[in-house]
Amino acid sequence: MVTVQQPIVKFWGTRGSLPVSGAAHVKYGGNTSCVEIGLSRESGQFVIIDAGSGLHALGNSLEESKGQDYHICLSHFHLDHLIGIPFFAPLFQAGCAVHFHTIIEDAPDGFEPILDKLMATPFFPIQSDVFQAEVHFHSHASTSQIDLGEIKLTTCPIPHPGGAHAYRVSTGDMDVVYATDTEHEPGTLNTKLVDFSQAADLMLYDCTYDDNEFMDKKGFGHSTWQEALRLAQAAQVKNLAIYHHDPSRSDVQLDEIEKKAQLIFENSFVAADNQLFVLDSRN
Ligand SMILES: [Zn+2]
Numbered sequence: 108m109v110t111v112q113q114p115i116v117k118f119w120g121t122r123g124s125l126p127v128s129g130a131a132h133v134k135y136g137g138n139t140s141c142v143e144i145g146l147s148r149e150s151g152q153f154v155i156i157d158a159g160s161g162l163h164a165l166g167n168s169l170e171e172s173k174g175q176d177y178h179i180c181l182s183h184f185h186l187d188h189l190i191g192i193p194f195f196a197p198l199f200q201a202g203c204a205v206h207f208h209t210i211i212e213d214a215p216d217g218f219e220p221i222l223d224k225l226m227a228t229p230f231f232p233i234q235s236d237v238f239q240a241e242v243h244f245h246s247h248a249s250t251s252q253i254d255l256g257e258i259k260l261t262t263c264p265i266p267h268p269g270g271a272h273a274y275r276v277s278t279g280d281m282d283v284v285y286a287t288d289t290e291h292e293p294g295t296l297n298t299k300l301v302d303f304s305q306a307a308d309l310m311l312y313d314c315t316y317d318d319n320e321f322m323d324k325k326g327f328g329h330s331t332w333q334e335a336l337r338l339a340q341a342a343q344v345k346n347l348a349i350y351h352h353d354p355s356r357s358d359v360q361l362d363e364i365e366k367k368a369q370l371i372f373e374n375s376f377v378a379a380d381n382q383l384f385v386l387d388s389r390n
């Protein structure tokens with residue numbers, strides 16, 4: 108009998124900008140950007156998008172790393188998307204390999220010098236030469252397909268200070284668009300992103316702000332949950348994950364946002380750390 112593997116998305120970090128903790132952040136969690144998308148742990152058929160503080164728990168959840176290859180695709184290099192790397196357990200295990208994938212436009216010299224900077228004195232006590240895993244760096248052109256066997260990714264540049272890329276991950280029957288961090292132009296939909304996200308099963312989008320606070324945050328590089336709804340509807344995505352929450356957003360505020368968003372688009376939800384999204388076969 109052939110076992111049909113259900114594609115999944117596991118949210119390991121849904122916060123933006125800064126990890127947070129405390130009584131106001133229990134339900135949605137406080138780890139920064141990190142998601143796992145794929146088929147199964149056993150088959151090794153999954154990819155990690157972004158390496159925020161959520162990567163720490165993801166790494167600790169991997170029971171046996173020996174002989175495994177892990178693929179981490181980075182949207183860009185702001186600290187909230189990288190800070191989990193020095194805490195990713197497989198990097199300290201001989202016999203496994205960690206592959207970093209980045210886009211040439213965002214990192215013309217590749218990711219290795221950026222990783223070295225992240226862990227350089229005086230910012231970090233140990234340097235990347237302590238890693239025992241094999242570390243590989245892959246630089247891709249913005250328009251190329253990244254082929255990881257059962258998982259295939261395409262990318263799309265999105266406006267953000269210093270550059271960033273969205274990923275569209277195809278695995279099994281599921282297509283997931285990961286689009287953070289990005290700032291929109293009020294009144295103008297990002298048509299490139301709409302085309303890129305067309306009919307995806309799930310879209311994760313930068314929902315740092317509310318439309319009402321956006322004008323005070325212009326130039327910070329982020330977008331709003333209302334813009335996420337407009338994009339999701341224009342692209343006819345099936346489900347929308349409100350993602351990259353502002354560090355000061357409380358659980359109560361995020362509940363409110365979810366209620367308002369679902370009045371406009373029923374299949375939207377505020378993503379929470381440790382949440383598992385399984386594509387509903389009815390969708
Ligand atoms: Zn960010």
Ligand SMILES: [Zn+2]
Pocket residue numbers: 183185267288328
């Ligand atoms: Zn950023």
